[in-house]
Amino acid sequence: MSKLYFRYGTMGSTKTLNLLTTAYNFEERNINFICLKPSVDNRDGADIIKSRVGIERKCEVVKPDTNVFELIRNKNYTLMEDKFLKIEWVLVDEAQFFTEKQIDQLAKAVDILDINIMCYGLRTDFQSHLFPGSQRLFELADNIEEVKASCSCGRKTSINARIDADGNVITTGEQVLIGGNDKYIAMCRKCWYKRIQESKNPKLF
Numbered sequence: 001m002s003k004l005y006f007r008y009g010t011m012g013s014t015k016t017l018n019l020l021t022t023a024y025n026f027e028e029r030n031i032n033f034i035c036l037k038p039s040v041d042n043r044d045g046a047d048i049i050k051s052r053v054g055i056e057r058k059c060e061v062v063k064p065d066t067n068v069f070e071l072i073r074n075k076n077y078t079l080m081e082d083k084f085l086k087i088e089w090v091l092v093d094e095a096q097f098f099t100e101k102q103i104d105q106l107a108k109a110v111d112i113l114d115i116n117i118m119c120y121g122l123r124t125d126f127q128s129h130l131f132p133g134s135q136r137l138f139e140l141a142d143n144i145e146e147v148k149a150s151c152s153c154g155r156k157t158s159i160n161a162r163i164d165a166d167g168n169v170i171t172t173g174e175q176v177l178i179g180g181n182d183k184y185i186a187m188c189r190k191c192w193y194k195r196i197q198e199s200k201n202p203k204l205f
């Protein structure tokens with residue numbers, strides 16, 4: 001039986017590397033798969049999934065209004081027509097940026113098309129709240145596992161802290177801010193609170 005998988009972690013965990021390693025293994029074993037990522041994340045060019053260690057591969061880009069079920073069904077249909085084969089796996093990067101509706105469409109693809117779907121993504125935003133896509137994945141996924149990483153203090157990272165140009169932790173602003181000058185650093189909750197208290201920004205807390 002096919003399943004919807006969710007592998008979550010902070011930034012700087014090895015989620016994307018895991019995805020690319022899995023894709024490589026599928027290729028070696030002749031398993032048919034496609035890779036998807038949401039268009040909101042355009043850091044590495046339009047249709048490329050890239051890990052910090054430098055490995056990359058092409059992928060399908062999914063816009064917020066794309067019906068992901070239809071997209072997967074059409075890709076599957078084309079493969080069946082061309083080669084009498086079906087898609088066995090879909091690998092999804094940055095799944096937190098999918099809409100709730102799109103996560104529902106992924107679940108539908110698992111059940112109706114009998115395709116395994118592995119989603120990688122962030123659990124929470126810079127304010128420690130769930131992304132809508134991640135929330136829906138926690139609600140619907142058949143199999144959920146954390147991709148762990150270590151904070152500089154040695155504890156497990158759980159917060160994607162937003163840092164301004166002066167190195168202060170920011171706790172207000174838009175949930176999704178891509179292309180700005182702010183940076184993100186993954187840290188544990190205890191270090192996050194400490195950094196907020198040390199921050200010179202008077203609006204914090």
Ligand SMILES: [Zn+2]
Pocket residue numbers: 151152153154155187188189190191192
């Ligand atoms: Zn820490």
